[in-house]
Every structure is written in structure tokens, then in C-alpha cells.
Amino acid sequence: MAGVNALASNLLASFARGWATTLLDLGGVNPALWFALFAIGSIAAEPDEAGDARPAMTARDWLVFAAVLGAAFTPIPLAGAVGVFLGGLWMLLRGTKGSRARRIGVIALALTSMLIWGRALLVLAGGPVLSLDAAFVAWLAGTTAQGNLVYFAGEAQPFVIGFGCSSMDNMTLAVLFWAALTQLLRIPLDRHSVLLCMTAMGANLFVNVLRLAVIAHKQQYYDYWHSGPGGMLFAWAGLAVVAVIVGVGCARLADRRA
Known part of the structure; x- marks a missing residue:
């Protein structure tokens, strides 16, 4: 959800040009971004395996979840991008090697290279x-x-x-x-x-x-x-x-x- 919020400007601009244009230009979003979101969803939906069962949520997990959810519903694309970064970093640190959480975290952080860091580097x-x-x-x-x-x-x-x-x-x-x-x-x-x-x-x-x-x-x-x-x-x-x-x-x- 935070990722969709980060892309809100592109999506809204594409919708304003009509549904046909929206379909042809994939909502104004780069196909690599859609593929990354698809990969995150696919990994999250993988069946439990030995050593990779979903761990119980801790108080810190719920705190990070609340922060990411808040960023997802804040009507500012940058807030959504920050939410993606926070969630990705937390999953990378929280997950074990090869776990779904860590794999999703890697993709989420890569998403922020396009949403935040690439542009920030060019500005700075x-x-x-x-x-x-x-x-x-x-x-x-x-x-x-x-x-x-x-x-x-x-x-x-x-x-x-x-x-x-x-x-x-x-x-x-x-x-x-x-x-x-x-x-x-x-x-x-x-x-x-x-x-x-x-x-x-x-x-x-x-x-x-x-x-x-x-x-x-x-x-x-x-x-x-x-x-x-x-x-x-x-x-x-x-x-x-x-x-x-x-x-x-x-x-x-x-x-x-x-």
C-alpha cells in the first residue's frame, strides 16, 4: 500500500488522460516497478517451509507496521516512499538469511533506489x-x-x-x-x-x-x-x-x- 501511495502522482496523471492511455502506459509507472510489486506479493504468498514459518508479531513489529500503514494513507507520495524504505529495512534486519521477510526487504529497498535515492543523488x-x-x-x-x-x-x-x-x-x-x-x-x-x-x-x-x-x-x-x-x-x-x-x-x- 505504501508503494502504491508513492506512485500516486504517476497513477493520477495517467488516469486523467483516460483509461485507454492508462492501460497503454501501465498507469504511468515503469514496468520494472510493477514487476517488483508482483515479486513482493508472490514471495509473501509462498507456502510455509521448514525454518521459514511466519514468526509471531512483536511489539516492535506492530510499531513499524503502524508507521508504514500511516505512511501508506498519508496523501503525499514521498511519505509512501519513506514507508516502503522503513518497512523494507525492518524486514531485512528482522528476517533470517533466505527468509521471505529478508527477500521482500531486499526488493523493497531496491524500490526506494528509484523512488528516493536515485533522485536524491541527482539533487545533492x-x-x-x-x-x-x-x-x-x-x-x-x-x-x-x-x-x-x-x-x-x-x-x-x-x-x-x-x-x-x-x-x-x-x-x-x-x-x-x-x-x-x-x-x-x-x-x-x-x-x-x-x-x-x-x-x-x-x-x-x-x-x-x-x-x-x-x-x-x-x-x-x-x-x-x-x-x-x-x-x-x-x-x-x-x-x-x-x-x-x-x-x-x-x-x-x-x-x-x-
Whole structure:
């Protein structure tokens, strides 16, 4: 419930555009977020196993539950995001290794990478991060950059890389999808799993940098590649690349574990 509250702004904006649009753009919510919520529900519904029965609620559990429930019903998306973080952190600390509580906690904390921490990093260290992003785009496009400005190829006019289109912000998608699938498949968080996450993050970063490099060479089609159908194609391409890398990687890690 706290997670849905955190996504309330996206959902309401999507509903305002009509039911057809809401269905087509999945309520204005990234598919990785829906998959993470699905993974949490699936893990919570798993049958009891030896050593993983639901423990009795303690007074501290009820206190955390009340705080998360309060955050879920506070009509502020940030409150919902904080509730997800609090609940996820508590389950991670409270659960034993491999338990449902700890696995759900990992996914919930990964959710906050997209809901809170990715954006917070850009706000607190946005200048250096966006400048690095712009330099990477300019290098790939063969143009020049100044701060968070990237110059169009053969032109003296630049375009701005803002928080919303930063490649760094999009990497949280890879973290979330990785966390959801690894925990759904009971894959432990070891160095192999972390390396898989970093590979998916790098691939997602490259797809977005490639989109911005295309923009640098297609000034006349800026709107198309930035927020139009072209931008949507790159968004789905980034998600597909992450899904393939994480899916294949998880299959290999599951085989190694067996």
C-alpha cells in the first residue's frame, strides 16, 4: 500500500488522460516497478517451509507496521516512499538469511533506489553527475560538452541534460529488476549476483547515452527522440536489455547453485 501511495502522482496523471492511455502506459509507472510489486506479493504468498514459518508479531513489529500503514494513507507520495524504505529495512534486519521477510526487504529497498535515492543523488550531487553524463554523451556522439550541456553535431547550439533524462537516474531500473528477479528465484546476494547487477546497470546506462547521442545528431527531431515515439522506443529497449541480461544471468546463477 505504501508503494502504491508513492506512485500516486504517476497513477493520477495517467488516469486523467483516460483509461485507454492508462492501460497503454501501465498507469504511468515503469514496468520494472510493477514487476517488483508482483515479486513482493508472490514471495509473501509462498507456502510455509521448514525454518521459514511466519514468526509471531512483536511489539516492535506492530510499531513499524503502524508507521508504514500511516505512511501508506498519508496523501503525499514521498511519505509512501519513506514507508516502503522503513518497512523494507525492518524486514531485512528482522528476517533470517533466505527468509521471505529478508527477500521482500531486499526488493523493497531496491524500490526506494528509484523512488528516493536515485533522485536524491541527482539533487545533492547533480552538477558533477550531469557533467559526467554530458561528457560521456559528447564522447559517443563526437561532439563537445560544457557542464551539463551537449552541443548538437555541427552546431553552436547545445541541449541540456536535466535530472529527468540523466542516464544515471535510469540505472535504478536495472537495480530494481535485478533485485526482484534474484529474490523471486532465491538467488543469494553474492559477488556473482552483484556483478550481474553492475552489468545490467552499465547496459541500461549505455542505451540512454545512445539515445542522447542520437539527439545530438538529430536536432530537427529533438522532440521525437526526447519525449516522443523515439524516446519511448529507447525506453523499451533499455528495459528489454536489462530484462535479457538479468534473466540470462539469473538462469546461469541458478544453474550454478543447483
